[in-house]
Amino acid sequence: MTNADFIYTTYIKSTPEKVWAAITNPEFTRQYWGHDNISDWKKGSDWKHADGKGGSARIIGKVLESNPPKRLVLTWADPADTADDSKVTFEIDTVQDLVRLNVIHGDFKPGSVMATKVVIGWPLVLSSMKSLLETGKAIDIMALKQCGSATVKETAA
Amino acid sequence: MVTHDDKVFKALADASRRQLLDRLRKKNGLTLSELCDGHDMSRQAVTKHLVLLEEANLVTTAKQGREKLHYLNPVPINEIYTRWIGKFERKQVQALHNLKQALEESNDD
Numbered sequence: 001m002t003n004a005d006f007i008y009t010t011y012i013k014s015t016p017e018k019v020w021a022a023i024t025n026p027e028f029t030r031q032y033w034g035h036d037n038i039s040d041w042k043k044g045s046d047w048k049h050a051d052g053k054g055g056s057a058r059i060i061g062k063v064l065e066s067n068p069p070k071r072l073v074l075t076w077a078d079p080a081d082t083a084d085d086s087k088v089t090f091e092i093d094t095v096q097d098l099v100r101l102n103v104i105h106g107d108f109k110p111g112s113v114m115a116t117k118v119v120i121g122w123p124l125v126l127s128s129m130k131s132l133l134e135t136g137k138a139i140d141i142m143a144l145k146q147c148g149s150a151t152v153k154e155t156a157a
Numbered sequence: 158m159v160t161h162d163d164k165v166f167k168a169l170a171d172a173s174r175r176q177l178l179d180r181l182r183k184k185n186g187l188t189l190s191e192l193c194d195g196h197d198m199s200r201q202a203v204t205k206h207l208v209l210l211e212e213a214n215l216v217t218t219a220k221q222g223r224e225k226l227h228y229l230n231p232v233p234i235n236e237i238y239t240r241w242i243g244k245f246e247r248k249q250v251q252a253l254h255n256l257k258q259a260l261e262e263s264n265d266d
Contacts, residue, residue: 006185007228009217011161102217123235130236139239 004106005115010126011098014133019092019099020069022129026052032128032138041066047074061085076105077114084114101126161214165233168213173198174206178215181229188224 012019022028026036030052039047043066049059060082061075070092077085086109091102103122108115128139168174177192193203207227210216217230242250 004186004219004226004228007217007219007230008232009214009230010232011214104219123231126232127235127239131239 004104005108006103006105006119006122008103008105008122008126010101010130011095012101012130012133013097014099016069016092016094016099018133019101019129020072022133023072023090024068028132032132033125039063041068041072065089081113084109084112086112086114086118101129161233162237164209164213165215165237168209168215171206173202174210177203177206177210178229181216181227185228186219186226188226192227 014022022032024037024039024041026038029035029037029049033049035049035058036052037047037049039045041047041063043063045063047061047063048057050057057079059076060079061077063072063074064087065071065073072090074088074090075085076088077083085107086105087107089102089104089106091100091104093100103126105118105122124139132138176196180192181187189200189204189207192207193200196203198206207216211218214233215230217228219226219228
């Protein structure tokens, strides 16, 4: 059982198959998440969240469980700090005519730096995925992510 | 017709419910009893507020054994944010927010 630190839920007008593809198909993830999710998504395989066209990996891990289009469990770490790893579970189910996507992120190491980053990242990624699946248009997530680094100094300049 | 946005704004339009969200932001995954601790509200009142927060998808719950744990879910708030703040304004809004925070923190010294 995952020791859940964060659970993010979003309801999307879509199908479980499309939501599964939105997580596992780099053509999709590039549009709303900014980078490619690459793996064969089989249990035991490696996966990575990487810059397109064979670029460097931002997040790496293993596929722990894979049950398309319902459940995907991954380990999650910055390649520069693999000791600070954690676990992400994607749960996809339907509620009436909507798909409910739960992203459960947990099993962080004590004092995890990654834990402080994902609290900013997940709400953006999930809003952007919902927007892409429902309207065909994603949010400009890279512009949003830069906001976090905007500083008071920049305002003064 | 009550839209999902209506539910989010209604849920946020109450100081006690905002306080419950603040509690979860500080410490996620609390039980009902933990959320009741240190509150003047009755257990029934907290339960009622949590139902509204859950319906607005601002709180997500998970079962752990016999316990029900409550998690802050900021995704609907992010949707509202991206709806009204254009991509070119975000940096300026964030910078102003940071400035306000820095100024208010220095007041506390």
